[in-house]
Ligand code: ADP
C-alpha cells in the first residue's frame with residue numbers, strides 16, 4: 187500500500203486550483219493526469235525579461251518590464267481593429283498597449299492615471315512604440331512579472347503562465363519526504379533535499395536540482411530491479427544439468443563458433459543450479475542464437491522437463507517450429523506449436539500433450555503462457571526477441587509457477603550497456619560477439635527517392651538473375667492501416683512491371699494463415715520479391731534473399747534498420763541493402779543514414795540511436811509507458827545508472843529488509859516512481 191504521505195501527489199489533477207474538465211483534458215494531452223505528473227512536468231527553458239526605468243530604442247525587440255501610467259484609451263467603435271491604450275513611462279515616452287479582443291477587460295486592467303507594471307515585447311510600429319497583449323500587474327498585488335520565467339512544454343489552449351501556476355500549486359502540495367540519498371553523497375554533489383530540488387527545478391531549468399530528481403528515478407528503477415533479482419535468487423527450482431547426449435545427435439552441418447560454445451557453457455552452468463536461471467542472451471542478427479536455445483532446451487528434456495519457446499510474432503513462431511521439427515524429429519524430441527490460430531481440436535490436443543508430458547517443446551506466441559495452458563513440468567522458458575516483453579511480464583511468468591522455470595531471454599537488439607542495466611538489471615548477461623564464419627558483410631547504400639526508377643530497374647536485374655529481394659515500405663504514420671496502404675500501392679506498381687505471381691505482399695493487417703502462405707511462397711523461391719511492412723523485422727530467415735530495399739529509411743529507428751538489414755546476408759553470397767531516403771532530410775537524418783552505411787556493428791548503431799532518440803524509444807517502451815522514465819533523459823540514464831545501481835546494492839547489503847530510516851525512505855522513493863510491485867519483493871524480517 188502506498189504510504190499516506192504520498193497520497194496528495196497521486197490525486198487527480200482536478201484537485202488543483204481552477205482545474206475543471208476542460209483544463210484536465212488539456213493536461214491529459216501532455217500525459218499529465220495526476221498531481222505528481224504535473225509536479226514532474228519540468229520547465230525546459232526560460233524567458234528573460236529586462237526591467238527598465240523607461241522605454242528606449244535599445245530595448246526594441248526585447249521582452250521588458252516597465253512601469254507605465256495609462257492616459258488615454260481608444261477603442262475601435264466599428265468593431266474592427268484593436269483597442270489601444272496609451273501610457274507614459276517615467277521619461278514621458280508614450281507606449282501604446284494593444285488588445286485585439288475584450289476591450290472592457292483591457293480597460294479595467296489599465297485604469298487611467300494609475301501606475302501599472304506592464305510586461306511584454308517592446309516593438310516599433312511606424313514612429314510609435316507598442317506592446318501587444320502585455321501582461322499587467324498592480325504593484326504589490328497578485329503575481330508580479332519576473333525577470334526570469336520558466337518555460338514549460340505546453341499544449342493548445344494552455345498558457346505558460348497557467349502552467350506555472352499549476353506547478354506552484356503542486357509544489358505547495360508536495361510534502362517533505364525522508365531522505366533516501368546518503369548524506370555524504372548529497373554533500374558531495376551539492377544536492378538539496380527532494381522538495382527543494384523540485385522547487386529549484388521549476389524555478390531554474392537545467393541545474394543540479396533536475397539532476398538529483400533524475401537520479402531519484404534511476405535509483406528507484408535500479409532498486410526495483412535488484413529486489414526482483416534478489417527475490418528470484420531466493421527461490422528454488424529443479425536443476426536441469428542435462429547429459430549432453432541429445433545435442434551430440436544433432437548432426438549440425440557446421441562447427442559452433444567459439445562464442446556459441448562459451449554462451450552454451452554459461453547457460454548450462456546456470457541450469458545445473460537449483461536457483462532459477464535469469465539470463466539475457468544478446469547476439470546480433472544471424473549470430474546463431476537459435477542453436478543456443480536448442481541446446482538449452484535439449485538439456486531440459488534430458489533432465490526430464492519440458493521447454494517452451496516464445497516468439498513475438500506468428501510468423502516467427504511458425505519458422506521456429508519448422509526449424510525445430512526438421513532438426514529434432516530424428517532425435518526423438520516432440521515439438522508442438524500453439525498460437526492464437528490453433529483452435530478447437532488442434533488446440534485441445536496440444537493442451538493435453540502438455541499436461542501429460544507427451545510434448546517436450548512448445549513453440550508459440552504469448553498464448554503459451556496463458557492461464558489455461560498447464561504444463562506437466564515446465565523447466566525452461568526461452569523468450570526470443572525480448573524487446574516486446576517487459577519486466578512486469580517476466581515477473582508474471584515466474585510468479586505463476588510454484589517452481590519457477592529457468593529463463594533465457596534472447597534479443598538481437600544490441601542494447602547498450604547502460605540500458606541493459608535499466609531494463610534487464612535483474613538478469614545475467616551473455617553475449618555472442620562473433621558471427622559464424624564465411625559471411626560477407628552486407629553492403630549498404632543510401633539513395634535519394636528521386637532515383638526510385640533506377641532502384642526498380644536494379645530490382646529487375648536482381649530477380650531476373652535468380653535473386654530474391656525484400657522491399658520494406660515506409661512508416662507513413664503510427665498506424666498499421668496506413669502502412670498497409672502504402673505497401674499495397676507499392677506492390678501494385680511492382681506487380682504491373684514484374685507480374686502478379688512474382689511479387690508477394692505481407693503487412694500487419696493480414697490474417698495469420700494469409701501471411702504464412704505468402705512467407706512460405708517467398709521462402710520456397712516461388713516469389714521473387716516480398717513487399718512488406720516491418721512485420722518482417724524480426725527473425726525471418728530466407729538465405730537466398732540478398733537484396734533489402736527500405737523505402738523512407740529516415741523514418742525508421744537505427745536499431746530497426748539494422749534489424750531489417752539483418753534479413754539479408756544470411757547465406758554466403760554477397761548481399762546489398764539499399765536505403766531510400768526522402769528529399770527533405772535533416773542534418774541528423776543524414777548523419778544517421780551515413781552511420782548505417784559505415785558500420786555493420788549493431789552495438790555501435792545502438793549507442794548512436796540511444797544518443798539521438800532516448801532510451802524509451804529504442805526498446806519501444808515509450809508508448810506503453812512501462813519502464814518509462816518521467817524525468818531522466820537518455821544522458822541521465824547513461825550517466826546515473828551505474829552509480830544508482832551500486833548505491834542501491836549498498837543499501838540492500840546493509841539493510842536488506844529496507845527497515846531502517848534510509849530503507850523506509852527508499853520504499854517511498856519506489857512508490858513515488860510507481861515501482862509498487864517491487865515493494866512486494868522486499869525481504870521481510
Ligand atoms: P539469430 O541469432 O539471428 O537468431 P539464427 O540462430 O537464426 O540467428 O542463425 C542464423 C543462421 O546461421 C541460421 O541459418 C543458422 O543455421 C546458421 N548458423 C548458426 N550457427 C552457425 C555456425 N556456428 N556456423 C554456421 N552457421 C551457423
Ligand code: MG
Pocket residue numbers: 475476570725
Ligand atoms: Mg533469431
